[in-house]
Amino acid sequence: MTVTKTQAPVSVDDGRRPAGDGPVGPARSERLTALVQQHGALAVLVIVSLVATFSFDSFATGDNVSNMATSSAFLAIVALGMTFVIITGGIDLSVGSLFALGGVLAAWGSRHGTLVALLLPLVVCGAIGVVNGLLVARSRLAPFIVTLAAMLGARGLMLAITDEGADTYLIGKGSFLAELGQGSTLGLGNPVWIMLALFVAGAVVLRRTRFGQHVYAVGGNEDAAALMGAPVARTKILVYTLSGVLAGLAGALNAAWLASGVTILGNGMELEAISAVVIGGTLLTGGLGHVSGSLVGVLLLKVIQNVINQIGSLDSSYQQVVSGAFLAVVVVAQTWLGRRRQLL
């Protein structure tokens, strides 16, 4: 092979070239596509909210908004953990069961003091998350199966504690725990403030810490991440642990809000959380996503539910039909945008 003799500086690439043997595509439309993929859900949320405000007098009232915010908070906390898991390319089906288990443990523990009531669900659900993580990372089992097993196991454990759901533990009025769930600050319920604080922390962790970089790297290309020295196994164990802890916390706060550990909650919540994360622009295949999108996704699901409730004539079962259809549209749009970004 002959190499061209030249003293001129060599420039490798202008950065506008796609991977592969092909000429240039415009970078601006790529940015636009990225923008739509990341913030499309937000635009839809704004539009749906505006339409609802003008259509229903009772939508934009303080009470309704505050209720929506509080009921969103629990799902949002679960979706926060799920975002981390999905960005690593995994999935956590156990969060619905952990949510119920967390609630029951908090209510049961409240008889032994606030500290026990708060710590018990976090420790137990976190431990189940650690087991999930170990099985996924060290034993290299599929996250789907591992967390499905945990989902069944955790629900079983919850039923055992409550004598097949016959015992319902109550949280005493006026306790710190009840105040945490039921009280409000500056017009918004305490669970909403806790959720917002967790999202801020989550965003900082994901974007501004090494752990966050590893989460993206593991999901983007696991083999490359390992060769680049990222602690792949540790990162996976941590995200499943985080997901477990957050699901337990969400359950505990929810129990505090309801003043009791309700055993029938959390069914299908894992799927709702996954929907919210995906609607928010996180790729199910991993490597791309952000926590703010997941929050928008949760709000969007809750607003749609609320709107359907406002239309009195519609059976509330239609909530799920609409949510399902919406999710399908989003996934199709995401896939299309994703392909477009790769082609450009």
Added chain:
Amino acid sequence: MAPPAEVLAVRGLSKSFPGVRALDDVDLTLHPGEVHALIGENGAGKSTLIKLLTGVYRPDAGDIVFQGDKVSFATPLEAQKAGISTIYQEVNLIPLLSVARNLFLGREPRNRFGLLDSARMNREAEQALGAYGVRVDVRRPLRALGVGAQQMVALARAVASEARIVIMDEPTSSLEPREVETLFSVIRRLRDEGIAVVYVSHRLDELYAVCDTVTVLRDGRRVHHGRLADLDRLSLVSTMLGRELGEVRREGLTKFTGGHHATDSRPVLEARGLTVPHTLHEVSVSIRPGEVVGLGGLLGSGRTETAKAVSGALPTSSGSITVAGIPLRGGSTPAAIRAGISLLPEDRKSEGIVPGLSVRENISLAVLPRLSRFGLVSEARVDSIVDTFVERLRIKASSPRQKVGELSGGNQQKVLLARWLAMNPKVLLLDEPTRGIDVGAKAEVQKLVDELAADGLGVLLISSDLEELIEGSDRVVVLKDGAVVGELTGDEVTEDKLMRTIAGHSPDGDAVEEAATDG
């Protein structure tokens, strides 16, 4: 060169895998500032040796002494932290992460709160890459870059981590000549800074251009080591292959016979005015039966796209394709396959082989619909086809039931070739058929291309290896920025003429320089 102390001393390294002695009692010594060529055919033990040095595998026997201390790395991370960096053949970075974050993954600059300092990261990334002539927006995802630029990011990453030894495993397999020059200047700078480089490549010119010393491995043993200048090319090849010098000399470095297969008959493939927006402009190529037509040009000139457009994998906005005189509807791969066009894609990992399936299943994959009746496949007919091609293409597998993922790169490529030949094509499009496979297998694939053309197939050959393109092609169509800029026939098919055509129309030297600098 009289360096003070060796930076790496490997003594009696051995490693076995079930059924194979991959590395057998190998020694290797590296001094600071030494550029060491590590060569051998695939399966000779190069990869095993590199993986032992970088902590991917642990040796069965032998010592690795790094900077005076006996070491045993448990993970690539440990090796990297100690000062042994590796650049792999395929770019091993995170495509969706930004360029800067890829460059700094694991050693990101942090502010006083312990959080990542993105501004500083982006600034330093820009500077670091600028030193390698890569000027890109470092905030964009890595995959937006060309393969060559990605490889430079990998290089910058390896070098920036204060390495004492940089191992480069076929770093140039996806680089264009001018990028190779940049790589060489980086290697020379590393050498001047006293960093040892282990350079693995199948391209002999590159070895002689940058390497001081050489270790030749064959069948897991070290068969030669010393100064590279003391070993001429033919001796190097014969040492590596274990063949007699006379045989190598007689047969030449490539296996092409010189190519006189072109006949006067009508073209078997006639592509006219193929246009793909932003990609191809009015590209026309015609191939006669028995002819090998080369596609020349740099990365991004539209070679792969031309092959894809012809095979229906890339929809065209205008242009026509006829196969043996019959017009073909564009943009449909099944139609192209039915018409007799087969494409051997550039990236055999992602677009070709199914590693988990057997040799037999991989070969019969495309032809299955033709071998079946009422949806049921005739096993006997599959067996006969598979046996025919395993024999004809000299595929080395323990049995047709062996998984393709376990074969060497050269044999994987032959399995792919067999898959398409089983379809009885009239036109074969070969996109980088010998990339990343060892010298011996390369020669075999080249010989096969010759034989296939002699059998009357029309062949379109794309290769970044100029020697291969020149010696293998009867004619070379030269592309630049998605358009045909020239065609070389007969005696014009030379490296010099090709370089000039790629560089610009005018034959003077200025045009060459311009072309080398316009990014």
